[in-house]
Amino acid sequence: MSAFSVTNVSPGQKWIAGILVAGYALITILPLVWIVATGFKSSADSIAYPPTLLFEPTLEGYVNLFTTQTRQSPEVLAANPPQTWYDGIVHERGLVIAGPSRFGERFMNSVIIGFGSTFLSVFLGTLAAYAFSRFKVPLKDDLLFFVLSTRMMPPIAVAIPVFLMFRSLGLNDTHAGMILLYTAVNLSLAVWLLKGFIDEIPLEYEEAALIDGYTRLQAFYKVVLPQAATGIASTAIFCLIFAWNEYAFAVLLTSGTAQTAPPFIPTIIGVGGQDWPAVAAGATIFLLPVMVFTILLRKHLLRGITFGAVRK
Amino acid sequence: MAEVELAAITKNFGRTCALDGVSMTVPDGAFVVLLGPTGAGKTTTLRIVAGLERPESGEVRIGGMPVTSLTPAQRNVAMVFQQYSLYPHMTVRENLAFPLKSPQLRTPPEQIERKLREVAEMLQISHKLDNRATALSGGEMQRVSIGRALVRNPAVYLMDEPLSSLDAKLRADLRVELKGIQAEMGATFLYVTHDQTEAMTMATHVGVLDRGRLVQIGSPREIYENPISIYAASRLGQPRINVLPADLFAGAPAGAKTIGLRPEQIRQGEGEDSIVTRVEHLGDQTRLHLSFRHHALVTVTDPHTALRSGDVVRIRPERPFYFDASGARVH
Numbered sequence: 001m002s003a004f005s006v007t008n009v010s011p012g013q014k015w016i017a018g019i020l021v022a023g024y025a026l027i028t029i030l031p032l033v034w035i036v037a038t039g040f041k042s043s044a045d046s047i048a049y050p051p052t053l054l055f056e057p058t059l060e061g062y063v064n065l066f067t068t069q070t071r072q073s074p075e076v077l078a079a080n081p082p083q084t085w086y087d088g089i090v091h092e093r094g095l096v097i098a099g100p101s102r103f104g105e106r107f108m109n110s111v112i113i114g115f116g117s118t119f120l121s122v123f124l125g126t127l128a129a130y131a132f133s134r135f136k137v138p139l140k141d142d143l144l145f146f147v148l149s150t151r152m153m154p155p156i157a158v159a160i161p162v163f164l165m166f167r168s169l170g171l172n173d174t175h176a177g178m179i180l181l182y183t184a185v186n187l188s189l190a191v192w193l194l195k196g197f198i199d200e201i202p203l204e205y206e207e208a209a210l211i212d213g214y215t216r217l218q219a220f221y222k223v224v225l226p227q228a229a230t231g232i233a234s235t236a237i238f239c240l241i242f243a244w245n246e247y248a249f250a251v252l253l254t255s256g257t258a259q260t261a262p263p264f265i266p267t268i269i270g271v272g273g274q275d276w277p278a279v280a281a282g283a284t285i286f287l288l289p290v291m292v293f294t295i296l297l298r299k300h301l302l303r304g305i306t307f308g309a310v311r312k
Numbered sequence: 313m314a315e316v317e318l319a320a321i322t323k324n325f326g327r328t329c330a331l332d333g334v335s336m337t338v339p340d341g342a343f344v345v346l347l348g349p350t351g352a353g354k355t356t357t358l359r360i361v362a363g364l365e366r367p368e369s370g371e372v373r374i375g376g377m378p379v380t381s382l383t384p385a386q387r388n389v390a391m392v393f394q395q396y397s398l399y400p401h402m403t404v405r406e407n408l409a410f411p412l413k414s415p416q417l418r419t420p421p422e423q424i425e426r427k428l429r430e431v432a433e434m435l436q437i438s439h440k441l442d443n444r445a446t447a448l449s450g451g452e453m454q455r456v457s458i459g460r461a462l463v464r465n466p467a468v469y470l471m472d473e474p475l476s477s478l479d480a481k482l483r484a485d486l487r488v489e490l491k492g493i494q495a496e497m498g499a500t501f502l503y504v505t506h507d508q509t510e511a512m513t514m515a516t517h518v519g520v521l522d523r524g525r526l527v528q529i530g531s532p533r534e535i536y537e538n539p540i541s542i543y544a545a546s547r548l549g550q551p552r553i554n555v556l557p558a559d560l561f562a563g564a565p566a567g568a569k570t571i572g573l574r575p576e577q578i579r580q581g582e583g584e585d586s587i588v589t590r591v592e593h594l595g596d597q598t599r600l601h602l603s604f605r606h607h608a609l610v611t612v613t614d615p616h617t618a619l620r621s622g623d624v625v626r627i628r629p630e631r632p633f634y635f636d637a638s639g640a641r642v643h
Contacts, residue, residue, distance in 0.1 A: 210384040
């Protein structure tokens with residue numbers, strides 16, 4: 001046996017690896033822990049210095065995030081005892097709930113636009129990648145280079161042309177406009193990633209399916225798609241993360257009906273002083289879908305990162 | 313089952329010509345084996361019959377019907393690929409049932425079950441039916457892909473070196489099994505192989521391909537006993553036919569450039585002296601490597617021979633083949 005082996009690790013090596021991984025995890029998790037903790041702090045605890053590690057958790061931040069409130073005189077407050085637990089939280093501060101905040105809507109906008117553009121990117125990307133991978137397309141290499149070249153500068157560099165285009169097409173502040181825009185940005189990544197995955201699937205499987213009595217399209221969804229699932233899942237994660245976190249275009253192109261959560265969350269700060277717990281609560285909720293999506297698909301992602309190199 | 317006809321098929325891949333005017337008839341119920349080295353066009357012929365490649369010119373007819381413009385699904389052919397063809401995301405059972413469930417066949421479930429059990433038993437994979445296709449050994453994978461062809465009742469079975477990845481025992485078993493199936497069902501087979509034992513034992517007809525041309529077709533014995541060229545003669549026979557200058561022995565006809573001698577065409581104990589250079593005991597036969605006037609040749613002798621290297625053996629050609637300068641048979 002050699003002194004160094006990849007598969008048989010000595011206890012000492014295991015310890016070193018464990019400490020490194022734990023250290024790295026600590027560094028990456030710390031900001032998340034900070035955000036999640038701040039969401040459950042009171043306003044006073046959230047700005048305390050040095051930061052409080054142990055605090056009395058409260059849902060104040062979440063209630064503030066989802067509601068708008070107005071100040072009332074003590075008589076009015078006394079005449080209207082709180083009906084629910086969240087009424088109670090604002091009551092203690094001399095406020096009553098005036099109605100829901102915009103956060104719910106903005107969050108739904110993010111869901112619609114994020115998942116909508118992810119679906120569209122992956123759907124179109126899969127079809128394009130399959131065509132590039134399997135058929136003789138005239139000028140194939142040039143087309144693929146052109147597809148890639150759309151990502152050679154930061155998307156925001158074309159913000160002004162996009163803004164003007166959207167204005168004259170009436171796409172400003174619409175869900176459709178944002179879905180199209182994010183799809184356009186994500187599509188080149190999707191095509192290139194997926195082409196790599198589909199190239200890995202030997203042609204023989206489709207040929208076998210053709211001979212087994214299936215049409216080309218049937219062979220595509222019965223034989224190619226299941227084998228491309230790994231690639232599709234990891235591509236979807238990359239697309240979703242971009243669309244979900246995108247800030248600059250969202251600020252520029254949306255203001256009302258189609259505004260997503262990223263440009264909305266900072267505006268919470270402006271309403272009635274710096275409400276850090278509400279901002280942190282918004283960020284926490286905003287993180288959840290991508291986290292859940294990634295955890296659900298993590299098995300695929302792990303294999304996806306190796307780009308099919310471990311097949312067979 | 314049906315007759316398959318190829319009429320003047322030509323196929324190019326870019327600038328290389330894969331098939332050059334191949335015409336051939338695979339009679340109904342025949343077992344036709346295509347022989348030839350890599351690049352001779354054997355696999356291309358199968359793929360053209362299957363409909364996976366479209367020929368530049370010529371026509372394919374199955375059961376008398378022109379199918380050149382039909383898709384593989386419409387042709388009702390079954391094919392076993394050399395490798396890679398099991399659907400990795402399915403179990404063995406799903407793989408075997410896949411062709412039966414196709415929109416072309418739509419087999420009722422109880423019939424699928426019966427057929428599956430039959431084929432699985434024949435190929436000794438019954439205990440693996442619920443395994444993932446990727447969890448099989450190479451030999452098992454190949455048996456499943458043969459099974460996937462056998463569950464159907466197609467016009468023709470196309471097989472591209474189906475046994476080449478199997479171990480010797482299984483190959484021998486399946487050779488007998490496939491031949492049995494063919495004889496029993498009267499199925500039409502078009503079969504590509506490198507293995508001449510397969511060709512000799514299974515084929516009703518052997519087609520010899522040389523750089524995209526069909527140079528000879530006939531029964532295995534016909535090809536063996538009456539080859540039209542050195543090339544065709546070299547396809548069959550173990551050890552290979554010895555090709556020597558014709559003037560080495562007396563009695564060469566006019567125009568003969570080389571003489572071809574299979575082991576049984578070398579009579580030992582008569583004629584002129586040759587020196588034994590090596591003796592190979594293979595068990596059932598013994599190969600004798602001889603040096604005859606500084607030309608090496610190989611023949612077969614008695615398994616229990618006492619000959620050793622350095623000994624002298626007298627040899628004489630007996631009804632040999634003669635070939636001209638281009639390799640064509642002259643006598």
